[in-house]
Amino acid sequence: MANTTQEQDIGNILNREIISALVEVLGEQYVQSNDISRQHHSQVTIPLQTLCSAVVSPQSITEIQQVLQIAAQYKLQVWPFGRGNNWGYGTKNGLESGAIIMILERMNRILEVNAELAYAIIEPGVTQKQLNDYLKENNIPLWADCTDSTPYGSVLGNAIERGYGYTPHGDHFGNLCGLEVVLPNGDVIKTGDTLSNSKTWNTFKWGLGPYIEGLFSQSNLGIVVKAGIWLMPQPESWNLFTFDLTNDSDLPQFVDRLRPLMLEGIVQSHVHMVNDFQMLSVVSKYPYEELNGKSCLSDETLTTLRKQYGVAPWSLVGGIYGSKEQVKLSKSKLKKSLSDLGKIEFFDSKKVNTVRKFVELYRKTAPDSLLFKVIKGAKALLSSKDIEVMALLPEMHGILQGNPTERIIKSAYFKSPNVPPEDKVNPAQDNCGVIWLAPAVPASGKKIKELLEIVRPLYDKSGFDFSGCLTRINNRTFFLLLGIFFQREDEAESQQALELYNALAQATKQAGYQPYRGSIPYWSQHNNCDNALSNLLSGIKQTVDPENILAPGKYGIRNRG
Numbered sequence: 001m002a003n004t005t006q007e008q009d010i011g012n013i014l015n016r017e018i019i020s021a022l023v024e025v026l027g028e029q030y031v032q033s034n035d036i037s038r039q040h041h042s043q044v045t046i047p048l049q050t051l052c053s054a055v056v057s058p059q060s061i062t063e064i065q066q067v068l069q070i071a072a073q074y075k076l077q078v079w080p081f082g083r084g085n086n087w088g089y090g091t092k093n094g095l096e097s098g099a100i101i102m103i104l105e106r107m108n109r110i111l112e113v114n115a116e117l118a119y120a121i122i123e124p125g126v127t128q129k130q131l132n133d134y135l136k137e138n139n140i141p142l143w144a145d146c147t148d149s150t151p152y153g154s155v156l157g158n159a160i161e162r163g164y165g166y167t168p169h170g171d172h173f174g175n176l177c178g179l180e181v182v183l184p185n186g187d188v189i190k191t192g193d194t195l196s197n198s199k200t201w202n203t204f205k206w207g208l209g210p211y212i213e214g215l216f217s218q219s220n221l222g223i224v225v226k227a228g229i230w231l232m233p234q235p236e237s238w239n240l241f242t243f244d245l246t247n248d249s250d251l252p253q254f255v256d257r258l259r260p261l262m263l264e265g266i267v268q269s270h271v272h273m274v275n276d277f278q279m280l281s282v283v284s285k286y287p288y289e290e291l292n293g294k295s296c297l298s299d300e301t302l303t304t305l306r307k308q309y310g311v312a313p314w315s316l317v318g319g320i321y322g323s324k325e326q327v328k329l330s331k332s333k334l335k336k337s338l339s340d341l342g343k344i345e346f347f348d349s350k351k352v353n354t355v356r357k358f359v360e361l362y363r364k365t366a367p368d369s370l371l372f373k374v375i376k377g378a379k380a381l382l383s384s385k386d387i388e389v390m391a392l393l394p395e396m397h398g399i400l401q402g403n404p405t406e407r408i409i410k411s412a413y414f415k416s417p418n419v420p421p422e423d424k425v426n427p428a429q430d431n432c433g434v435i436w437l438a439p440a441v442p443a444s445g446k447k448i449k450e451l452l453e454i455v456r457p458l459y460d461k462s463g464f465d466f467s468g469c470l471t472r473i474n475n476r477t478f479f480l481l482l483g484i485f486f487q488r489e490d491e492a493e494s495q496q497a498l499e500l501y502n503a504l505a506q507a508t509k510q511a512g513y514q515p516y517r518g519s520i521p522y523w524s525q526h527n528n529c530d531n532a533l534s535n536l537l538s539g540i541k542q543t544v545d546p547e548n549i550l551a552p553g554k555y556g557i558r559n560r561g
Helices: 007-011 016-026 035-041 061-074 128-137 155-160 248-264 276-283 299-309 324-341 349-364 370-382 392-399 409-413 445-462 491-510 520-525 532-544
Strands: 054-056 078-081 100-103 110-114 119-122 176-182 188-190 223-230 237-245 272-275 314-322 342-347 433-437 440-442 468-474 477-486
Touching: 016 054, 016 061, 035 054, 061 078, 061 100, 061 176, 061 223, 110 128, 128 155, 155 223, 237 248, 237 324, 237 392, 248 314, 248 324, 248 445, 272 276, 276 299, 276 314, 276 409, 276 468, 276 477, 314 324, 324 342, 342 349, 349 370, 349 392, 433 491, 440 445, 445 468, 445 477, 445 491, 477 491, 491 520
Parallel strands: 054 100, 078 100
Antiparallel strands: 110 119, 119 223, 176 188, 176 223, 237 314, 237 342, 272 314, 272 468, 433 477, 440 477, 468 477
């Protein structure tokens, strides 16, 4: 179940000979194999958990090679992670219990930032906050895109899993250029060029000959230990924009209006559009008192909560960037295309600062004071949104400049009895229950309507609230991020969450909507593909990983030799 591992998992302890070999390579401090450490590092937010046998933290390519050599000698699985904050997908669990978890957080050097060509070379332990701080502290006019998860997450870890952010550089893997990779057999390769002194390793993705960087994304064919990442030059002008869709039924029409704007280049950011339930998860705690004996909120209750918090059936946030003239033109076209479907607003830095100061004043003023009554009256004139919704604006403004925040990931605590900490938020450590599935869908109103008609009845049938977010992948594709929030302390609800996940995964797969990234539950249920592509990948796996030690089964890839 969600809160316990199988009894036999407790027996997955490495013998003294293996531990001694790992300690000799890494040092005792960087090999954790006691029960407390194993349990701690195996914590997840999903309703499926495995237990590792040890956690190792190498600091160099040589140490990684030596760990892999030990694993091959003793036929052990090794699952590598940048920093292990992949919440909602499996955190830092292996597919099966007993794996050695390799965390690369000690390999955390920013090796180069080329301001002229707008790229950086970094190691997998570099965090979003670290890279962002480095650029600011050194007055480098470049932005590094970030996710809306933890600032302490690995930049490369997210990129290798093909995660997404918000700015025009929000396709993280798409902005990698030049990888250095340790193969499971210990070989080290550099992608993109065969020249050891290449001058274009981090500027020209394709190099010469077959392009192979994709083999190391969402795979188990190698461990990326260094990569170039393209950065975004700070624009002359930019605006955050929000859009509140008035009617849920107009979502397909809205998508068909937005698509031409994306294709034309008016909308370049990776816009996110959340439904009412997902917005409520960010600004409030789950209103259990409104269930009235049911397992999910009624339409009437959601309508009441929308009015209370001032949120729409679907709420979008995005950014427009460029020269002052380009931003002005983009604002005009967005208004003309979308205004009749809902409310669109634009915010420059000055306007955002006004909102920030107002929220700060509102929060620090005593509720029973005369000043508060004046401020509350002013708020009613300023915005119909709840103060917590207004407080999101400065946070999103920062994200759309590449400034990471923990505000959004706190939504993982929506159904948890625990209160998120102010800093270093860790939903897995705090036993929160949330799991994500994100099928990709063409940027077509008809197709998005079809996908929603597939998934919404499954939520209703399972007794869970529908949580969705449409995110632009590229000008022709979105993914629909489906969230399942549950109480991990409740074993029955955890099992129901897993059953809903499997039903959603199966139904969307059958309809031709594959997820843009996978997770432990997905690999567990969809791990037996037998086609030409799977056979090719298995053949490559056999070549680079003859002992089948590196994350076997991840994304369905196994050595079948």
